Amino acid sequence: MARLYHAPLSPFCRKVRLALAEKRIEVQLIEERYWEASPDFLRRNPAAKVPVLQLDGRTMAESSAIxxxxxxxxxxxPLMPKDPTQRLEVRRLVGWFDDKFHSEVTSKLLYERVNKKVTGQGYPDSGNVKAGSKAIKYHLDYMHWLLDHRRWLAGDVMTLADFAAAAHLSSLDYTSDVDWNRSAVVKDWYAKIKSRPAFRSILADQVPGFRPPPHYTDLDF
Amino acid sequence: MARLYHAPLSPFCRKVRLALAEKRIEVQLIEERYWEASPDFLRRNPAAKVPVLQLDGRTMAESSAIxxxxxxxxxxxPLMPKDPTQRLEVRRLVGWFDDKFHSEVTSKLLYERVNKKVTGQGYPDSGNVKAGSKAIKYHLDYMHWLLDHRRWLAGDVMTLADFAAAAHLSSLDYTSDVDWNRSAVVKDWYAKIKSRPAFRSILADQVPGFRPPPHYTDLDF
Structure with missing residues (x-):
């Protein structure tokens, strides 16, 4: 069976988990303390990052490549459209979330609040948390703008762009960092993707010491 | 004619410039003061980042998507192999350079020394410069390990992985941050890619206030 070395709230792992589940690939999840960079783990991925997927007799790294x-x-x-222009848009948005959203929001909220504690790096920096709380509003507004005239983030069909976005937002939802009242269309989009069978494993994640809000698992949030 | 909004030493822009030149697409280069985030520029790319390419009647953002x-x-x-496993390796390495190398090396050396001054953000942080100088050695060793049993970084043919790596290294070479004596195979690889016609425009870059070392443009460095 396929194996995924992961960390529960990592948006990069969640994106891969969603893709695996949509493709109906059964996978054994193995929690990896990647920050300890054990020799075994470094052999799997010298970049010392999760996710790492073992599938088809190979060991794979980098979430977007996977x-x-x-x-x-x-x-x-299919998780990508066929048309090159539409593929460009999917990849632009995957980059938006995994790079821009990640550095402006995820790393400033989730990493400050959860990762620092889990990896023994101390307390959240309140300046970062404040900056992240401010930035997420702008990103939700951008998503609103996109979803106001598109069914899914990159166009008419669900793609990897939706998984990238949902992966970040679901991790931030675990720490109550998403204001779902800000945009009805963003909330509708999230409800739609959250209710897919592929999302179940993500909603079952538990991080010791951090309890998600009741609406985290509620499909009718 | 195609237009590329860029910044001369940006490795992300250089990667796209190399791809455009290899594909023999003529392009007008327009220097963009992206950090000023003018309304015109934000309309082209709300992420406020370069490169932005206008081609085929469209405006495109995100270097890897482009x-x-x-x-x-x-x-x-072709700049990508056909086989999915080889494509995975190309994309893994593009991610390696644009994410890991970028955050551990490029942002700590080039951004501290050049970008901070150009964008009026003050002086280099010596701790960052020191960390970057240390990290680049480890990355050159990893490239050595790859190139010791491969002709190009991702395998037998030149791909986007080589452009991603060469884009970062060429920008760092402009500020004399690459020790080419560390590995003969890495130096040979760089000499091979540097001598391609696609590299000419990159070797002609000039950033006011920063003069590249004589070997920067020398194909026999």
């Missing part, structure tokens, strides 16, 4: 590989080797269901 | 688009719409010469 997702594109899954889509290229398993056609059903 | 490079994949160029390869999907212009087959000759």
């Amino acid at each position: 997702c594109e590989y899954l889509d290229e080797t398993r056609a059903d269901p | 490079c994949e688009y160029l390869d999907e719409t212009r087959a000759d010469p």
Whole structure:
């Protein structure tokens, strides 16, 4: 069976978990204390990052490379459109969330509040938390703008862009950092993706010392 | 004609410039003071980042999304292998350089020394510079390890992985931050890619206030 070395609230791992589940690939989840960079783990991925996927007799790293590989080797269901211009838009948005949103929001809220404690790096920096709380509003507004005239983030069909965004937002939802009242269209989009069977494993995540809010698992939040 | 809004030493812009030149797409280069985030520029890319490419009647952002688009719409010469496993390796390495190398090396050396001054953010942080100088050695050793049994970084053919790496290293070479004596195979690889016609525009870059070392443009460095 496939194996995924992961960390429960890592948005990069969640993106891969969503892609695996949509493609109906059964996977054994193994929690990896990646920050300890054990020799075994470094052999799997010298970048010392999760996710690392073992599948098809290979060990794979880098979440976006893995997702594109899954889509290229398993056609059903497609997670990327066929048209190059639409693919460009999917990849632009994956980059938006995994780079811009990650550095402006995820690293400033989730990493300050959860990762620092879990990895023994001390207390949250309140300046970072404040900056992240401010930045997430701007990002939700951008998502609102996109979803106001599109069914899914990159167009008419669900793609890896939706998984990248949902991966970050679901991790931030675990720490009550998402104001779902800010935009009805963003909330509707999240409700739609949250109710997919692929999301179940993510909603079952538990991080010791951090209890998610009741609405975290509620499909009717 | 195609237009590229760019910054001369940006490795992300250089990667796209290399891909455009290999595909023989003529492009007008327009220097963008992206940190000023003018309304015109934000309309082109709300992420406020370079590169932004205008081509095929569209405005495109995110360097990796652009490079994949160029390869999907212009087959000759191919910049990605056809096999999914090899494509995974190319994308893993693009991620390695644009994410890990970028945060551990480029942002700590080039951004401290050049970008801070150009964008009026003050003086280099010596702790960052020291960390970057230490980290680049480890990355050159990793490249040595890869190139010791491969012709190009991701395998037998030149790919976007080589452009991503060469884009970062060429920018760092402009500020004399690369010790080419560390590995003969890495130096040979760089000499090979540096001598390609696609590299000419990059070797002609000039940033006021920063003079590159004589070997920067020398193909026989």
